[in-house]
Amino acid sequence: MIAPFSHVLIVAGILFALGAFCAVVRRNLIMIVLGIEIMLNAASIVFVAASLHLNNLDGQSFVLFILAVAATEVSVGLAIIVYAFRRTGSFDPRNFNLLR
Amino acid sequence: MPGSPSHTLDLAAMIAATMLPLASCLVILIAARSRPRLCAALSIGSATIALVCSIALMALNSKMGAPIQFTTDFIASSGLNIGFGFLLDRLNLLMIVVVSSICFLVQVYSLGYMAGDSGFSRYYGFMSLFTWAMMSLSLSASLLQLYFFWELVGLSSYLLIGFWYEKFSATQAGKKAFIMTRAGDTAFFIGILVLFLHTGDLSIANLGSRAPLAHLSPSFLTLCALLIFGGIVGKSAQFPLLTWLPDAMEGPTPVSALLHSATMVAAGVYLFARLFPFFSLSAVAMSVFLAIGTISMLLASTMAMVSRDIKKVWAYSTISQLGFMIMALAAGGYFAGIFHLTTHAGFKALLFLCSGVFIHHFETNDVYELSRRGARRMLIPMVSMVLGAAALSGIPPLSGYFSKEAVMGSLAGLADPVWLAAGLTGVFLTAYYTFRLIFILLFPRKSEVSSAPSHESAPHTAPAMALPLIILATVTAVLGFFETPLKHFLENGMIPGIVTGVRVGAWPHMAALALALAGVALAWTEFGRKGAEQIGFIDRIPVLYRLFSERWYIDRFYALLVDLVVDRGLSRLCNLNDRKVIDGGIEGVCGATVESGKVTAVLQTGMVQYRLIVIFAVLALLSLYYYY
Numbered sequence: 001m002i003a004p005f006s007h008v009l010i011v012a013g014i015l016f017a018l019g020a021f022c023a024v025v026r027r028n029l030i031m032i033v034l035g036i037e038i039m040l041n042a043a044s045i046v047f048v049a050a051s052l053h054l055n056n057l058d059g060q061s062f063v064l065f066i067l068a069v070a071a072t073e074v075s076v077g078l079a080i081i082v083y084a085f086r087r088t089g090s091f092d093p094r095n096f097n098l099l100r
Numbered sequence: 101m102p103g104s105p106s107h108t109l110d111l112a113a114m115i116a117a118t119m120l121p122l123a124s125c126l127v128i129l130i131a132a133r134s135r136p137r138l139c140a141a142l143s144i145g146s147a148t149i150a151l152v153c154s155i156a157l158m159a160l161n162s163k164m165g166a167p168i169q170f171t172t173d174f175i176a177s178s179g180l181n182i183g184f185g186f187l188l189d190r191l192n193l194l195m196i197v198v199v200s201s202i203c204f205l206v207q208v209y210s211l212g213y214m215a216g217d218s219g220f221s222r223y224y225g226f227m228s229l230f231t232w233a234m235m236s237l238s239l240s241a242s243l244l245q246l247y248f249f250w251e252l253v254g255l256s257s258y259l260l261i262g263f264w265y266e267k268f269s270a271t272q273a274g275k276k277a278f279i280m281t282r283a284g285d286t287a288f289f290i291g292i293l294v295l296f297l298h299t300g301d302l303s304i305a306n307l308g309s310r311a312p313l314a315h316l317s318p319s320f321l322t323l324c325a326l327l328i329f330g331g332i333v334g335k336s337a338q339f340p341l342l343t344w345l346p347d348a349m350e351g352p353t354p355v356s357a358l359l360h361s362a363t364m365v366a367a368g369v370y371l372f373a374r375l376f377p378f379f380s381l382s383a384v385a386m387s388v389f390l391a392i393g394t395i396s397m398l399l400a401s402t403m404a405m406v407s408r409d410i411k412k413v414w415a416y417s418t419i420s421q422l423g424f425m426i427m428a429l430a431a432g433g434y435f436a437g438i439f440h441l442t443t444h445a446g447f448k449a450l451l452f453l454c455s456g457v458f459i460h461h462f463e464t465n466d467v468y469e470l471s472r473r474g475a476r477r478m479l480i481p482m483v484s485m486v487l488g489a490a491a492l493s494g495i496p497p498l499s500g501y502f503s504k505e506a507v508m509g510s511l512a513g514l515a516d517p518v519w520l521a522a523g524l525t526g527v528f529l530t531a532y533y534t535f536r537l538i539f540i541l542l543f544p545r546k547s548e549v550s551s552a553p554s555h556e557s558a559p560h561t562a563p564a565m566a567l568p569l570i571i572l573a574t575v576t577a578v579l580g581f582f583e584t585p586l587k588h589f590l591e592n593g594m595i596p597g598i599v600t601g602v603r604v605g606a607w608p609h610m611a612a613l614a615l616a617l618a619g620v621a622l623a624w625t626e627f628g629r630k631g632a633e634q635i636g637f638i639d640r641i642p643v644l645y646r647l648f649s650e651r652w653y654i655d656r657f658y659a660l661l662v663d664l665v666v667d668r669g670l671s672r673l674c675n676l677n678d679r680k681v682i683d684g685g686i687e688g689v690c691g692a693t694v695e696s697g698k699v700t701a702v703l704q705t706g707m708v709q710y711r712l713i714v715i716f717a718v719l720a721l722l723s724l725y726y727y728y
Contacts, residue, residue: 020712020716023709024713024716025709027709032708032709093707093708093709094707096708097707
């Protein structure tokens with residue numbers, strides 16, 4: 001691996017923070033799902049880097065599972081968001097507080 | 101001690117005399133209430149047997165030496181032993197004869213008085229209960245047992261005073277009697293407990309022999325004596341608990357007769373005589389008793405001077421005579437007190453029963469009204485009443501004369517002449533108020549008689565009511581002549597070393613007789629002689645009149661006290677406690693819950709992103725915590 005492991009960890013950490021920031025701050029359901037995807041990708045990067053760093057392929061196989069889960073999550077999440085938009089005409093999470 | 105045939109006989113007689121009235125009470129109240137005649141028969145039958153047994157006991161044991169005692173353990177534990185059973189000595193021999201004969205006569209009398217009353221069976225049931233309680237009280241062997249029957253006497257008098265429970269005043273009077281005597285009984289019970297804790301023995305025989313008390317300190321003995329005397333004050337209606345007795349007149353008149361002569365109020369004096377050796381150990385307590393007796397005697401006499409209600413006059417006079425007994429006993433005149441109790445039982449029962457005849461016939465308690473409607477034409481009750489009144493005033497040769505002389509004799513033995521002076525004043529007042537009533541009855545005011553409808557014939561007295569009157573009048577007339585044998589009988593059984601009244605000259609007796617006659621003469625000039633206005637000298641002084649007829653404001657004082665302490669003090673505090681502390685506490689907890697819920701509900705917005713923030717923040721803080 002050309003880049004040192006610590007640099008990769010820093011990039012992944014920044015990416016995770018950006019994802020978390022996006023999920024928390026944006027008042028849009030689609031952007032929240034996007035933020036979660038970004039956090040998942042940050043985790044995947046750490047898995048890949050660690051796999052190379054430790055010479056163990058378990059991490060890379062784990063990433064495949066994460067991709068699969070992320071794909072299903074996006075499809076289900078988007079379906080829910082579309083349905084919610086149809087019902088309320090809004091993407092704003094503040095409108096979805098019936099469980100309060 | 102049991103074993104010899106005569107003692108077995110004694111035991112059998114005592115059991116019969118005490119248990120049969122109980123049995124008859126239970127049978128009447130449980131099974132026979134629908135059959136009034138059977139009830140009366142049962143009750144009078146048991147009272148007769150009690151009377152026969154008492155007389156038999158008296159006859160069997162007229163020469164008895166040491167007291168006879170039959171006891172079993174009632175409460176037995178380590179170092180704690182309370183007996184239960186019978187104690188028979190000279191004092192209670194006399195007492196059971198008095199009690200059973202008065203009970204018997206009153207029950208016979210009630211056949212006439214209560215005839216046709218809807219509560220006839222109930223009345224006889226309660227009468228039997230009363231007889232049982234009083235007989236057992238007289239024969240009790242331990243102080244605790246005596247206390248049980250003491251309370252039973254209180255209960256049955258409550259039931260009988262409030263017998264006509266449809267009448268509001270009767271239920272009130274019953275409650276008043278019960279509660280006021282309870283106040284004294286509480287002190288009595290505390291006294292018993294204190295005594296028991298320090299001596300470990302409640303047997304009356306042992307208390308009489310003084311041996312277990314010798315090591316106790318005088319102040320402790322005084323305390324015990326005063327506490328136990330509290331019970332006597334309540335029961336015998338002495339100052340300051342005397343106001344229940346006049347109100348107790350709400351009951352049927354035979355009940356008043358029973359209550360006032362031989363049972364309820366006599367129980368207090370009996371207890372004093374019973375524990376006389378114990379009380380006489382404390383000179384301080386004895387002087388307190390003397391003062392209380394004197395105060396009650398004088399207060400009650402003054403109240404009797406202005407009352408218009410015939411029963412109330414006798415009620416006040418009962419308090420005052422009880423005061424005489426307490427004075428005599430407290431002055432060391434053991435025999436004088438008991439003798440006065442005995443003679444008083446006879447003539448006071450007589451007076452009440454006579455008044456009962458009038459009240460039954462004319463249906464009014466007011467003396468002037470009775471007089472106006474011709475009470476004097478009822479020959480038997482009127483003659484008996486005059487006899488009884490003369491005995492009450494201490495006119496020779498009736499029984500009251502002898503016993504009052506004995507009382508005066510024991511008072512004269514005291515160092516301080518104040519007590520004798522008070523006693524003599526009491527004698528004067530007694531004669532005055534008694535004959536005030538008699539003269540009012542005998543000599544109705546002319547102006548009112550003419551306006552009243554005249555009765556065509558002299559009213560008839562029912563035989564069941566007349567017979568007890570005649571018997572009691574006879575007893576009243578002759579009992580005084582048995583003073584010497586009775587004195588001999590009682591004092592032989594006494595523990596040596598008790599003061600029994602110092603012999604003094606004859607002058608107190610002369611003075612007492614002279615004052616009694618003076619009282620009668622004053623009553624004559626004011627109420628008896630031709631053209632008398634029938635206005636007493638007290639009536640001419642409005643301040644005194646109001647004071648006396650308001651019973652020295654004692655009731656008002658109690659009302660005020662209750663109002664201040666109970667209504668405005670205790671119950672207000674309780675109310676405040678309830679509203680502020682208890683309710684306030686609960687409301688505070690509830691309110692705090694609601695408020696804190698509102699506060700925390702603000703955090704719960706249902707906004708997904710805030711939860712995320714919290715999750716991230718917690719994770720970040722946790723990781724910080726674990727790494728550093």
